Amino acid sequence: MSLFMDIAHDSVNKVNEELCGDNVEIRINDESIIVVLADGLGSGVKANILATMTSTITATMLEEKMGIMDVLETLEETLPKCKVRNLAYSTFTIVQVFRNRTAYILEFDNPPLIFIRDGEIIELDRKPIQFQEKSVFETTIKIEKDDILAFFSDGVIHAGIGNLLNFGWQWEEASDYILARTYENKNAKEISMALIDTCYNLYGEEPGDDTTAVVIRAEERSYLTIFSGPPLDKSKDAEVKRLLDKARGKKIICGGTAGNIVSREYGEEIEIDLSTISERVPPVGYMKGVDLVTEGVLTIRETVHLLKEYLNNRCGHEIFEAKNGASMLANYLINKCTTIDIIMGNSINPDHQNPDFPEELTTKWRITQELIDLLRCFNKEVNIVYV
Numbered sequence: 001m002s003l004f005m006d007i008a009h010d011s012v013n014k015v016n017e018e019l020c021g022d023n024v025e026i027r028i029n030d031e032s033i034i035v036v037l038a039d040g041l042g043s044g045v046k047a048n049i050l051a052t053m054t055s056t057i058t059a060t061m062l063e064e065k066m067g068i069m070d071v072l073e074t075l076e077e078t079l080p081k082c083k084v085r086n087l088a089y090s091t092f093t094i095v096q097v098f099r100n101r102t103a104y105i106l107e108f109d110n111p112p113l114i115f116i117r118d119g120e121i122i123e124l125d126r127k128p129i130q131f132q133e134k135s136v137f138e139t140t141i142k143i144e145k146d147d148i149l150a151f152f153s154d155g156v157i158h159a160g161i162g163n164l165l166n167f168g169w170q171w172e173e174a175s176d177y178i179l180a181r182t183y184e185n186k187n188a189k190e191i192s193m194a195l196i197d198t199c200y201n202l203y204g205e206e207p208g209d210d211t212t213a214v215v216i217r218a219e220e221r222s223y224l225t226i227f228s229g230p231p232l233d234k235s236k237d238a239e240v241k242r243l244l245d246k247a248r249g250k251k252i253i254c255g256g257t258a259g260n261i262v263s264r265e266y267g268e269e270i271e272i273d274l275s276t277i278s279e280r281v282p283p284v285g286y287m288k289g290v291d292l293v294t295e296g297v298l299t300i301r302e303t304v305h306l307l308k309e310y311l312n313n314r315c316g317h318e319i320f321e322a323k324n325g326a327s328m329l330a331n332y333l334i335n336k337c338t339t340i341d342i343i344m345g346n347s348i349n350p351d352h353q354n355p356d357f358p359e360e361l362t363t364k365w366r367i368t369q370e371l372i373d374l375l376r377c378f379n380k381e382v383n384i385v386y387v
Contacts, residue, residue, distance in 0.1 A: 004220070010193050026379070110154065196212075
């Protein structure tokens with residue numbers, strides 16, 4: 001079985017710049033995942049254009065199965081040249097992981113990629129090839145479960161220069177910091193957030209350079225099935241039971257009507273846990289054969305809010321620790337699965353059509369689609385079955 005790649009990236013802009021001069025492009029298809037981090041020359045708009053062009057061209061060509069030399073030649077011919085240095089310049093790191101667990105890595109002038117296996121930093125066998133009269137280093141390696149690949153722009157190793165550190169944060173120190181985070185069994189997002197937060201603090205909250213980190217963690221696939229919303233045709237309630245019977249991994253029911261359907265079809269009572277009630281979210285329930293039962297729209301809406309805060313680096317792991325339905329659902333979605341199957345009923349709750357209700361409650365479709373889009377931002381595999 002192919003491994004799942006947990007991918008995350010975080011950035012801070014150079015102080016007083018609206019645009020980041022780094023860019024990360026991620027492509028996922030049936031054959032491989034492609035991740036490109038590009039760092040454009042300088043900062044601001046021009047650097048952003050260089051980085052975006054580099055990452056987009058590279059990812060697109062690799063996705064179209066073009067050879068790496070074709071990619072490098074295209075970059076050299078396409079990137080606009082700096083008038084001062086007469087150089088079309090954007091550093092980059094490319095990681096492509098294929099379904100057979102082979103990883104191809106190409107590095108050009110970015111700090112070296114950190115490869116962690118079994119709690120140790122492993123030195124890669126980098127082979128040089130020529131590009132723009134400079135050496136580009138390529139590596140091919142087999143990926144194993146729990147391997148971690150971390151790479152970043154040079155804003156990381158410049159952090160602290162002229163502030164807290166005389167010579168910046170050296171690569172070895174950044175490597176040790178990332179290694180220490182892996183001992184805490186953190187996911188890719190938490191490692192990338194922690195690294196960028198530390199850099200931001202070393203800069204005295206005024207970054208002297210665009211700073212970006214990318215973390216990829218290889219995991220075994222784990223599954224979660226969510227049933228949300230009743231079928232339009234009540235005769236399909238039995239179909240819901242059949243789908244849940246063959247569902248992979250953990251099972252969650254979202255919505256009161258959905259919970260009643262499952263309870264009736266399985267002949268099991270739902271026990272409500274009143275200790276999980278909060279000001280924003282109704283309490284959760286538990287039923288034999290199901291890992292979690294939550295209310296529907298309110299809980300999903302709050303889960304979307306929490307995940308947005310988490311994705312945008314405005315909160316950390318604490319969002320998963322609160323004892324309420326939204327935090328518990330968010331924890332399952334982010335930390336306890338890689339692949340999510342959603343059984344979506346086509347019926348609309350009549351209560352949500354009440355004109356006296358807030359607009360955001362009038363459609364479960366918008367909220368659920370927003371959740372799905374967010375999960376895909378976390379690179380989760382989401383499959384939808386309509387009933």
